Amino acid sequence: xxxxxxxAIVSQTRRDILRMxxxxxxxxxxxxxxxTEFLVALYNEVLELKEGEFDMDGLHEDVFFLSNGHISxxxxxxxxxxxxxxxxxxxxxxxxxxxxxxxxxxHEGLPGVRIASGSLGQGLSNALGAAQAKKLNGDxxxxxxxxxxxxxxxxxxxxxxxxASAKKVDNLIATVDFNGQQIDGSTDHVLNMGDLxxxxxxxxxxxxxxxxxxDIEAVINGLKEAKSRTGKGKPVCILLHTVMxxxxxxxxxxxxxxxxxxxxxxxxxxxxxxxxxLGDY
Amino acid sequence: xxKYTYTESKDTRSGFxxxxxxxxxxxxxxxxxxxxxxxSLKMDKFIEENPERFFQIGIAEANMIGIAAGLTIGGKIxxxxxxxNFSTGRVYDQIRQSVAYSDKNVKICASHAGLTLGxxxxxxxxxxxxxxMKMLPGMTVINTCDYNQTEAATIAIAAHEGPVYxxxxxxxxxxxxxxxxxxxxxxxxxxxxAIQLTxxxxxxxxxxxxxxxxxxxxxxxxxxxxxxxxxLNMHTIKPLDAEAVLASVAKTGxxxxxxxxxxxxxxxxxxxxxxxxxxxxxxxxxAVNDSFGESGTPAQLMxxxxxxxxxxxxxxxxxxxRK
Numbered sequence: 001x002x003x004x005x006x007x008a009i010v011s012q013t014r015r016d017i018l019r020m021x022x023x024x025x026x027x028x029x030x031x032x033x034x035x036t037e038f039l040v041a042l043y044n045e046v047l048e049l050k051e052g053e054f055d056m057d058g059l060h061e062d063v064f065f066l067s068n069g070h071i072s073x074x075x076x077x078x079x080x081x082x083x084x085x086x087x088x089x090x091x092x093x094x095x096x097x098x099x100x101x102x103x104x105x106x107h108e109g110l111p112g113v114r115i116a117s118g119s120l121g122q123g124l125s126n127a128l129g130a131a132q133a134k135k136l137n138g139d140x141x142x143x144x145x146x147x148x149x150x151x152x153x154x155x156x157x158x159x160x161x162x163x164a165s166a167k168k169v170d171n172l173i174a175t176v177d178f179n180g181q182q183i184d185g186s187t188d189h190v191l192n193m194g195d196l197x198x199x200x201x202x203x204x205x206x207x208x209x210x211x212x213x214x215d216i217e218a219v220i221n222g223l224k225e226a227k228s229r230t231g232k233g234k235p236v237c238i239l240l241h242t243v244m245x246x247x248x249x250x251x252x253x254x255x256x257x258x259x260x261x262x263x264x265x266x267x268x269x270x271x272x273x274x275x276x277x278l279g280d281y
Numbered sequence: 282x283x284k285y286t287y288t289e290s291k292d293t294r295s296g297f298x299x300x301x302x303x304x305x306x307x308x309x310x311x312x313x314x315x316x317x318x319x320x321s322l323k324m325d326k327f328i329e330e331n332p333e334r335f336f337q338i339g340i341a342e343a344n345m346i347g348i349a350a351g352l353t354i355g356g357k358i359x360x361x362x363x364x365x366n367f368s369t370g371r372v373y374d375q376i377r378q379s380v381a382y383s384d385k386n387v388k389i390c391a392s393h394a395g396l397t398l399g400x401x402x403x404x405x406x407x408x409x410x411x412x413x414m415k416m417l418p419g420m421t422v423i424n425t426c427d428y429n430q431t432e433a434a435t436i437a438i439a440a441h442e443g444p445v446y447x448x449x450x451x452x453x454x455x456x457x458x459x460x461x462x463x464x465x466x467x468x469x470x471x472x473x474x475a476i477q478l479t480x481x482x483x484x485x486x487x488x489x490x491x492x493x494x495x496x497x498x499x500x501x502x503x504x505x506x507x508x509x510x511x512x513l514n515m516h517t518i519k520p521l522d523a524e525a526v527l528a529s530v531a532k533t534g535x536x537x538x539x540x541x542x543x544x545x546x547x548x549x550x551x552x553x554x555x556x557x558x559x560x561x562x563x564x565x566x567x568a569v570n571d572s573f574g575e576s577g578t579p580a581q582l583m584x585x586x587x588x589x590x591x592x593x594x595x596x597x598x599x600x601x602x603r604k
Contacts, residue, residue, distance in 0.1 A: 056354065057354060057355055057356050058354060058355065059355065059356070063354065065351075105382060105383070106382075106383050106384060107382055107383070107384065114354050115350060115351070115354070115379060115383045115385070116378050116379070116382045116383045117378070118378065119374050119377075119378045122343075122347050122375060122378060122379050124347075125343070125344045125345075125346070125347020125348050125350075125351065125375075125379070126347050126348070126350050126351040126354075126379055127351060128344075128347070128348050128351060129347065129348035129349060129350060129351020129352035129353070129354070129359070130351040130352070130354045130355060131351075132336065132348070132351075132352060133351065133352045133353075133354060133355025133356070133357050134355060136312070136333065136334070136355070136357065137355055137356070139355070155343075156343040156344060156347065156375070159339075159341035159343060159344035160344050160347065160348075162339075162341075163338065163339065163341065163344055163348075166339075167336075
């Protein structure tokens with residue numbers, strides 16, 4: 001897909017995110033805005049997906065797990081625009097009886113979601129199971145994940161990180177949204193995790209940085225580079241340097257919008273910075 | 282009254298190991314995971330015969346449950362194995378989100394449940410696991426009584442679509458239930474279907490796990506006292522066979538429940554719920570009275586905490602006075 005077209009999806013996705021959280025006055029815009037380029041690139045340029053009806057088992061296609069489930073607005077918008085369910089359904093986000101729950105779930109049968117996430121730190125383990133099932137099935141497609149950097153404070157991740165290299169799960173690309181922010185402040189302030197790249201490397205992973213995590217071409221190149229490193233005996237980690245709240249100037253470089261919705265005036269400013277490209281839902 | 286005898290004794294966990302080995306030969310989708318307790322869970326045979334379908338996770342139970350959930354995506358039927366405490370309490374949120382809420386076809390198989398784990402003491406003797414698991418929507422909860430029933434249940438849950446908690450134990454106990462191959466037997470294992478072991482008129486004893494044998498022993502002692510007890514083997518705690526309970530108490534008018542678990546959250550509480558809604562009659566609980574366990578031999582512990590046949594006899598005598 002052309003870069004201009006991908007960026008058009010990015011702009012529309014940001015509008016969707018802002019409108020979704022504004023409407024219900026809840027949800028998590030900060031991380032969603034920061035990961036928009038990543039998810040748009042992943043679903044439109046990188047993942048090898050089967051067309052047709054959503055298949056829970058994901059046999060012979062790449063599968064993705066969103067471990068930091070609170071950035072559901074961006075996930076839902078990207079899935080909808082990729083054709084998993086009607087874009088109009090984004091209007092039901094967080095409403096009673098909706099398939100678009102506050103955090104993603106399989107419980108309501110939303111196509112595109114393979115496991116619930118929200119309680120943090122579980123997605124990497126889930127992905128390891130799916131990756132090992134692929135190997136047992138002789139399926140050469142890949143498993144991708146996304147995690148918050150603050151989420152790495154959950155201990156289960158490190159069980160999974162240790163396991164992945166010990167068992168040579170090399171059909172897995174785990175991306176960390178390296179924005180340095182979490183609810184209570186910067187990750188350095190809340191619980192300094194030190195040198196994450198060195199930690200992953202010490203745990204036996206192949207680590208690469210994508211320095212421009214909000215530049216769609218850089219993200220695509222990073223993902224393709226990561227893909228080229230799969231199948232070589234090591235799990236692959238991308239440290240994706242993003243800006244929380246990216247694309248809405250007053251939401252950027254702060255943890256303040258991690259889990260807070262904009263008011264009417266703030267919404268208008270945010271939308272003015274992200275033109276309507278594909279039509280608002 | 283029908284009498285039960287036995288010629289052989291084995292641990293229920295060996296029944297799990299045998300059932301898992303059988304599944305290894307018959308169902309290519311079955312995979313097994315263990316958190317560094319292969320020998321205790323008797324998983325050796327499955328591993329020997331299907332090394333590529335076994336995942337040694339190491340001492341990392343949260344990761345094990347998460348990986349098991351992931352393995353279902355791709356059509357596998359994962360059986361996880363570790364002690365009951367580490368299968369439930371330690372990983373409750375992983376089971377809740379990745380397995381139960383996500384409706385994943387994971388079989389959580391738990392050995393060393395309850396006091397009969399013995400000398401290791403209270404850190405390992407979980408008495409709350411039935412409650413934890415039965416509270417999860419969609420979870421099937423099974424507590425088997427002997428080797429044969431555990432083997433049969435292990436095989437049966439592979440054919441059941443959805444998350445299951447299968448609870449069994451450490452000690453060697455009498456074998457008195459039919460082999461899974463005896464499909465015509467009246468006492469055969471069917472998920473969710475109580476087994477009426479004896480017919481009685483005065484009291485219903487609903488027991489699960491190791492307490493089923495104690496209930497049978499108690500019923501023989503009660504017969505000598507002129508009390509006719511109907512014993513139900515309630516191997517499946519959820520979904521509960523309420524019909525069987527209500528049919529029995531319609532005859533007997535009172536019930537004693539018996540389990541190796543805290544009275545809070547256990548089988549007895551589930552039975553009480555059924556009775557309160559349908560037929561409120563007297564009930565006595567043979568269960569641990571809201572405490573932790575301690576070190577000791579299994580027999581000493583079952584005696585001290587009131588979980589043996591003598592306790593059941595006493596509970597029956599008490600409940601009869603309340604009719």
